[in-house]
Amino acid sequence: MTDLRGAKSATAAAATLRAHPAAASAIASCLNAQAESRPRSTFGKAFGVSPLSEASRGPYVAALGALHVADELAKLGPDWEILHGVPAGERGGVIDHLAIGPAGVFALDVLHQQADTVTVRGDLLAINGVPRPHLALARDLATDAAVNLTRVTGLNVPVRGLIVYVAPQSVSVRDEPDDVGVTSDRTLCKWLATREHVLDAATVAAIADAAAEPSTWRGAAPHRTPGFDGTAFDALRVEVQRAWLARGFWGTALIAAAAIAAVQLFGA
Template sequence: MSGYPAPAPLTERFAAQSVIEELLAVQALVPPRSLLRRMFGASPLSDASWPWYRGALGEIAVGRILAGLGPEWLVLHAVPVGSGWADIDHVLVGPAGVFTLNTKNHAGQSIWVAGQTLMVSGKKLRHLYNSAHEAARASKLLSTAVGAAVDVTAVVVIVEPARLTIKEKPRQVIVLSDRQLLGFLHRREAALDAEQVQRVAAAAVNARTWHTKPALPGNPDELNTNFAALRRLVDQARRRRVAWVLGVPAVGFLVLATAGPLGAAILHALINR
């Protein structure tokens, strides 16, 4: 509408942008650590912000991998979709077709897939259902924008799993580890010609294709700066915990164990972060 600023093109969004926005909002409610907690390496992250932080790391890792695709590919990150806060982690448009990627950071865990079931360390999760729904939604929105049917392939990307076992391939979703992703995309047969890629890509970069009320241009530099600062604090805390464990574990843990409730809290943080 005339007089209103246009939403930012989706090419300006970076990997994990939506997750980082939520992480920083949650983290803003966390009280600063005391000097003693900083000294012993207690994580600056709360129990509520930790899953968002882990998710951001996963999407950033996959974003780096996708940077290895050639110039014939359009790669979008953190695409807002619908009318609320939901987003698609990554959308790809290229000669091999259109893909929605749902990134899951299950580093060090065992993943087991059979048909419509995906389990992480023995726990059944809804990754397959959510990813299939995401691709179907993207297909509908892109088809409407292009004026022709656009098929979309759903992919779940597991970041650094300890083991990925596919007993039976799901019917609607492809499950890959991050290490398998580029090879999978490069091996796919051509599905779209150059003109089709251009038409779909033109629709995909338009925020109005995906969201009923696209967000106005934000400040990605500020988000990246604040996330980088938080990441430095998390890494610094981890190094201090390692130094305590490797350096003076007996004395350090004895001091903490006799320090009352605060010591117990710090011990919990040392073990679990």
Template sequence: MTELRGANTATGAAASLRARPAAASVIAACLNAQAESRPRSVLGRAFGASPLSEASRQPYLDALSELHVADELEKLGSDWVILHDVPVGERGRVIDHLAIGPAGVFALAVQHQQAAAVTVRGDALAINGVARPHLARSRDLATEAAVNLTRATGLNVPVRGLIVFVAPQSVSVRNEPDDVGITSDRGVHKWLADREQTLSPTQVAMIADAAADPATWRGAVSRRAPGFNADAFDALRVEVQRAWLARGFWGTVLIAAAAVAAFRVFGA
């Protein structure tokens, strides 16, 4: 599991982005939203009511998805440098994961789409049949990353977008765009590992050093988003898990009670 411990102390605009933890921005958004929610009642806790508010639920799921993909990217090994939550531009946007390795540079956008059907037909991407703008957004971030890295290194640094869908029902791709890749969380490691080599180890190291320097991302807010707290997020995960277990327990009790009642009625 991706380690958040120790991340609370890595502050300051001059800190290397290598120290920036995965999902920092969405964790901060989740905790900020959760701070505004009403606490559960005693009965709510006992019966497994979710501790998540309506506003914090989606960033919570997004954070878990980004942490999961970060774990998958660790499988690439030491030939790759992975930076997380890279701030880009002045609009508060981030690249969820920036992968730099023998196959080039990839700006990963993680999408939590549990049990959804994803279809890609050239430049048309749909989720459960509804057209979505993910390709355009991925291109925009990748282009901005390429401009910044090219300026910082003096090399021509193309950056390809890569959209990673987490827990989808299916991902069907026909005529994948040349500038944006599409894969699932289960396939992201293999997708990157199978690309042809385009960069030497020296070029990888040079680009990675530039990417880790906050000064490369001109105008970006490289300081961690206010509200990030690794311990608080870990505590929230424990609460969510306990609530899930409590609901499972009471569900089992209800099923057992219904079975006993049915036996008494029909078995008499």
């Protein structure tokens, strides 16, 4: 489980974006929505009623997806620097994860598409056959990041958008756009690790240092998301898991009871 309470790096100064925890905005939205919901009854807890409200379910799933992708990115090793929740620029977008490493700079947009079919044919991206604007949104985030990093470092810093779908049924890519990649959480690390190396270690460090500075992003303040509480979210995850186990127990008990009743009825 991702440690939500600490910074990404123990040596990072709290005043930089290195202190941003992953999924902070989604976690805050989830907890804020939960605060407005009615607590479960004792009966509800015993029978596995979900603690999530209708309003908190979406950001809860989004937070889990972002945390899972953050854990996957950590497997890339020390050659890569990963920043979370980067405010991309003028349009107000936020990059879920900014990955900076030997293969370049990537602005990751994490989307939860459980059991969905994703197809990419050039500039057409569809979910279950329905066109979606994900490529354009990812492109905007990457463009904003490139403009800011180029301005601050004095280097030409291309940034490629990267859409990461969490738990899809499949991702089929043909004629992938040059400026936006598309992959799943299962293949993310391989996708990044097998890219051609275009940056040396010194350049990676210089870009990462610039990206970590709030001033790079038009004066964005260090992460202070109202409502963010990593400990509270961890506790909520435990509640959700216990509710899932309780529903499984009662479901199994009902099936067993029905089977016993059938044997007694037809065996009489």
